[in-house]
Amino acid sequence: MQKSAAAASTTSAALTVESLAPYALWTLLAAGLGELFLYRMLSRVGVHIPKEGLVLDVYSSLVRTGSFAFNVSSVAVFLALGLLAYACARRWGSRQPLRAATPALIAAFAAVSLLFAFVDEGESAKLAYGAFSAGLMIALAAIAWTDGRSDHYRKATVGLIVLAYLFAQYYTLSNQAYRALDLTAAPPQTARALEMAELLVVATALLAFWRWSGVRAGLNWRPSPVQLGVAGLLIFAFLGAYRGEDSSTAAILSLWTVGLTLYLPLPVYALALGLYGAALVACLGRARRDPAFMPDAVALGLLPVAGLTLDLTYQHLVAIVALLLLVQPSLAPSDAQDAVLAA
């Protein structure tokens, strides 16, 4: 760990993609979480908060801040994707066709996403875009799985995330495909596919806890007070919001903001949320001490921002950034890679 930190400081004097990426990624994470909490969540939950006078002023200010954070995040995601695609192009080299082509495809995907922000695309364009996104995710999963240096839990996590997105996208893409083909039947099993996607999200949270929380140390593992606090707070907030007299909070947040219907038993979600929070806190703590852990921390933080049902081009981009960071985590100098992989 000291080695990687030292390596990071040595190269900090040179202007490289790796030295710029943290600025874009931390900005994206901060703005993404800001828009998630202050814009998407607060503006939706806020309809049930009695508001007048000072409360109304504070509420309005927070929502406006969240709206601005959305714009910051939607700009930063392009920057982050560009830097990551460039870094991947350099690191993956040009010997293997999949690794050589994927950064170019990511850049093309970002370009198409930007184009869509300014044109009124039809259903067939949405279908092509969604298929492009799904193809990229499959390519990233393939790269992760064929990477001999990557650990099994990381590969499994990437696999679960991509599988969850593919199941969720099946609902959207199959409907769009049927429409583009003028088929007047409903695609089969679309609702079941969404349920499967939700199940995979819960499984991903549990696996992320196993991989990143430090629990693999076994009996030597002691959760930090911050981990315990965050996990407890998340579970308490979720269950409290759900079981309280006005239980709209949890339902709206899960259903509308992240895309979960909560069809599984409630404690499963509460446990998954708490454990994921603990993993994220552990990752952020490590990233604070050692920049080599930054990609994992940012990736885990960005996944809830992207949500499950990728209803916006912005969410597609955030999901791709998160996956890229998990697939190619070594933004730290190459000397530090061994330390990262050994962690």
Place this chain on the structure above:
Amino acid sequence: MTRVSPRVAGLALLAGVLILAAALTQLDLRLASSQAVTLAAKEADGDVPLDDPVARVWDSAEPVEIPLSAQNVATPQGGGSIRAVTVRALNDGERIFFRLEWADATQDVSAFAAEDFRDAAAIQFPASGVATLPSFCMGQADGRVNIWQWKADWQADIDRGFVNVPEAYPNAVSDDYPFKDEELFYPGRAAGNLLSQTERKTPVENLVAAGFGTLTTAEEQPVAGKGIWQNGKWYVLFAREMKAGGDYTPFKPGQTTNVAFAVWDGAAGERDGLKSVSQFADLKVEGVARAEGKSGAVVWVFVMAGVVIVFMGMAYARLRAGQREQ
């Protein structure tokens, strides 16, 4: 390698992002577009009969399966026995039509006895003049919603006649009421309460709401409908003029708005808040000609292919360069 400090360059990048975001905020622009599934209300190929929800004209409508979940928002939370509803929409330039279809093993058409609960289905739209998407949970104070609810017992009242106490309980004994034929003996009916009526024109109630506990029967009841149960499935048709006054959601060709759905299974004890609900989905009302035919798909495939080819060409150049280095 340049001499610019990474810190300075990073902060400059950050400043650029903030300036761009501020410009977007000022111009009210978003660097994002919706990729969600859209329910299209196509122009109907022929007449849409109001008394036949399974008429052939519906074969030309594109269905969307909308996932449903238990209502977890307001007390009493629950329901969720119906996991999905298949929705089709059409318009004939004057009226808009929706057909909901879902599997239900039992036909529950009575809510007369205390232990009876009817099957039902509802459609919700943002009300007229609502600029931002309301909460899907019955709207909010500054975001009213218009709701159409079809009720199986109202449908049965129309199809088979109103069921009263003697029909529901043929062996019951009651005292004789001297004024039972007078209108004022039934204050609900006399006051025009829709729930108390014995003769119905429509099985669909038109309602407005602005948050929990504010659901109100609308002053006008312009929504027609018809529900039939066939082979373990409900097929329910809703129809209304596209133009509408008051808070009722207006529709016009080319318009995109939002729509959410709810279904109740009476056999599972579902009523009121115990139901299966969806989020808001996009609804597009299409004109005489479809907004986009297959040619649109071809154009977009070419655009994307062009972008991909450019970037892939760059990747190929790198690949060749790498091979030459070896």
